[in-house]
Amino acid sequence: xxxxxxxxxMRRMNGGITETLVTLGRRYVRDAPGSLGKTALAGRLLNPxxxxxxxxxxxxxxxxxxxxxxxxxxxxxxxxxxGVWEPHMTGWLRRRLRPGDGFVDVGANIGVFSVLAARLVGxxxxxxxxxxxxxxxxxxxxxxxxxxxxxVRAVNTAVADRPREVTFVLASxxxxxxxxxxxxxxxAESVFVAEAVPLTEVLTPAEVxxxxxxxxxxxxxxxxxxxxxxxxxxxLRPDAEICVEVTPERMARLGDSVEExxxxxxxxxxxxxxxxxxYAPADILRALRDGPxxxxxxxxxxxxxxxxxxxxxxxxxxx
Numbered sequence: 001x002x003x004x005x006x007x008x009x010m011r012r013m014n015g016g017i018t019e020t021l022v023t024l025g026r027r028y029v030r031d032a033p034g035s036l037g038k039t040a041l042a043g044r045l046l047n048p049x050x051x052x053x054x055x056x057x058x059x060x061x062x063x064x065x066x067x068x069x070x071x072x073x074x075x076x077x078x079x080x081x082x083g084v085w086e087p088h089m090t091g092w093l094r095r096r097l098r099p100g101d102g103f104v105d106v107g108a109n110i111g112v113f114s115v116l117a118a119r120l121v122g123x124x125x126x127x128x129x130x131x132x133x134x135x136x137x138x139x140x141x142x143x144x145x146x147x148x149x150x151x152v153r154a155v156n157t158a159v160a161d162r163p164r165e166v167t168f169v170l171a172s173x174x175x176x177x178x179x180x181x182x183x184x185x186x187x188a189e190s191v192f193v194a195e196a197v198p199l200t201e202v203l204t205p206a207e208v209x210x211x212x213x214x215x216x217x218x219x220x221x222x223x224x225x226x227x228x229x230x231x232x233x234x235x236l237r238p239d240a241e242i243c244v245e246v247t248p249e250r251m252a253r254l255g256d257s258v259e260e261x262x263x264x265x266x267x268x269x270x271x272x273x274x275x276x277x278x279y280a281p282a283d284i285l286r287a288l289r290d291g292p293x294x295x296x297x298x299x300x301x302x303x304x305x306x307x308x309x310x311x312x313x314x315x316x317x318x319x
Contacts, residue, residue, distance in 0.1 A: 022046060022049055022050070022053075025041055025045065025046050026046060026050075026080070026081055028041070029041055029042045029046060029081060029082065029285075030081065030082060030083050035285060035289050038285050039281060039282045039285055042081060042082075042281040042284075042285065043280065043281040043282060046081055047077065047081065047281050050071040050077050050080065050081060051071065051072060051074075051077060054070055054071045054072040055069075055070075055071045055080065056068075056069070056070050056071075057069055057080060058146065059079060059080050059083075060083070061079055061083045061084060061112075062083040062084050063116065063119065065115050065116065065119060065147050066143075066146045066147055067079050067110070067112070067115075067143055067146065068139075068142055068143065068146065074279070075109060075110065075112065076110065078284065079112070081281075082281075082284050082285070082288065084284065084288070085112045086112075086277065087284060087287035087288055087292055088275055088276045088277060088287055088292045088293055088307075089113065089215075089243070089275065089277075089292075089307070090113075090116065090292065091291065091292025092243075092275060092292060092294075092295065092309070093113065093116060093117060093120065093213065094116075094120065096212060096213050096241065097117055097120035097121050097125075097212055097213060098120070098121070098212075099120075099121060099122040099124055099125060100121060100122065100124045100125050100210075101120070101121045101125050101126075101210065101212035101213075102121065102125060102126040102127070102128075102207055102209075102210035102211040102212055102213075103117035103118075103120075103121060103125070103126070103127045103128070103211065103212065103213050103214075103215070104127075104128045104130070104199075104203065104207065104211050104213070104214040104215070105117065105127070105128065105129045105130060105215050106130045106159055106199070106214065106215065106216045106217070106218060106225060107130070107131065107132075107215075107216065107217035107218045107219070108129035108130055108131040108136075108140055108154075109131065109136055109139075109140070109217075110136060110139040110140055110143055111129055111131075111139070111140040111143040111144060111152075111154075112143075113215060114127055114129035114140065114143075114144070114149070114152055114154075115143055115144065115147050115149055115152075117213075118144075118147070118149040118151060118152050119147070119149075121212075123150075123151050125151070125210075126151070126153075126206065126207050126210050126211075127149070127151065127152040127153070128152075128153050128155060128202070128203060128207055129144075129152055129153070129154045129155065130155045130157060130159060130202060131154070131155075131156060132156070132157060132158035132159070132166075132168060132179065132194045132196075133168065133179050133192065133194075134156060134192065136179075137154065137156040140154055141154055153207075155202055157194065157195065157196070157197060157202065158181075158194040158195065158196035158197075159196060159197065159198065159199055159202065159218065159221075159224075159225045159228060160196035160197065160198060160221065160224045160225065160228060161198055161224045161225070161227035161228040162198060162228070163195070163196065163197050163198070163201070164195075164196050165193060165194070165195055165196070166181045166193070166194055166195075166196045166221075167181060167191060167192075167193050168180065168181055168191065168192050168193075168194060169181075169182075169184045169190075169191050170189050170190045170191075179192075179219065180219035180220050180221070180250065181219075181220070181221050181254070182219065182220040182221075182250045182253050182254060183253055183254075197228075198227075198228030198229075199225070199228050199229045199232060200228065200231055200232060203232070205235075208232050208235050208236065209235065209236075209237065210237070211236060211237070211240055212237070212239065212240060212241070213240070213241055213242075213243065214229070214240070214241075214242045214243070215242075215243045216229075216242065216243065216244045216245065217244075217245045218245075219245075219247070219250065220247050220250025220251055220253065220254060221254065222244050222245065222246055222247070222251065222256075222261065223251050223254065223256025223257065223260060223261055224254070224256065226244065226261050226264055226265075227260075227264070229242075230264050230268070233264075233265075233268040233270075234268065238312060239312070240312075241309055241310060241311045242265070242270070242309070242310045243275070243307065243308070243309045243310075244261070244307075244308050244310065245305065245306075245307050245308075246258060246261065246302055246305070246306050246307075246308050247305045248302050248303065248304070249304075258302045265310040269312050270310035270311060270312055271297065271310070271311055271312070271313065271314055272297070272298045272308050272309075272310055273295035273296060273297055273298055273308065273309040273310075273311060273317075273318045274295060274296055274297075274298040274306060274307070274308060274309075275293075275295045275307040275308070275309055276292075276293040276295075276307075277306075277307050294317050294318055294319065295309045295317070295318040296316065296317050296318070297315070297316045297317070297318075
């Protein structure tokens with residue numbers, strides 16, 4: 001039975017006040033100049049509140065693209081709160097993609113980077129958004145419609161080194177982009193089975209030839225995806241670059257190694273660069289304040305999750 005009388009009115013009033021304060025706080029974090037108090041406000045209050053008290057909205061990111069979001073999920077929550085997801089990646093893609101270019105998004109999730117790329121390459125460019133989850137493929141299609149991205153080819157398939165059946169497990173709906181085929185023994189929020197094929201069966205010759213950037217974010221399955229990509233590396237344009245989120249511990253649980261992945265690119269003439277990252281609110285606000293950082297040459301061992309860019313450019317910093 002719900003509360004009635006003065007106590008119930010007070011509870012409802014406090015809820016309304018809280019929602020109003022959250023709305024005002026979000027506007028301050030996202031739109032106000034300067035950085036005073038933003039890290040504490042976003043990290044300690046707004047981020048957990050929006051996770052546990054989800055809002056479902058259509059919002060604009062900082063470039064003016066529109067996204068239907070549910071703040072239960074990390075990526076969608078950051079789009080709502082900060083107007084951006086992975087600002088370093090966003091800035092790098094803006095420096096890379098030009099009208100008429102091609103972009104391949106393996107592990108497209110709800111389509112944040114596919115939409116960005118579609119806007120950058122224009123109707124003369126080619127964008128292929130590959131997402132294994134049927135649910136997220138549906139979200140992706142909605143974002144493409146919201147932004148008029150008719151020139152994006154969305155493919156609902158898993159990617160591997162050979163045709164096979166794979167099982168995806170999602171541990172928490174608070175980060176729905178973490179669907180993974182890595183073995184997991186804990187409680188799962190969802191499980192689905194998908195058919196996987198190599199990129200040689202996903203991409204057309206024209207899409208391979210025009211690809212300026214290929215982004216791979218597959219939560220531990222990057223070893224298999226890169227093996228399937230290897231036969232195409234020689235057919236890529238000379239300035240093509242591949243960005244791979246590398247997760248050594250997850251790779252090892254699938255029997256893959258970082259050394260093999262690095263070797264595949266090195267044999268094809270690519271050099272490795274590390275892109276700055278970080279998923280805490282403080283990391284996002286710092287990147288927004290200081291601007292996206294250029295990827296730097298990577299020579300050391302890979303221990304934790306690392307965003308690597310592979311390029312034929314031979315330099316200390318990737319321009």
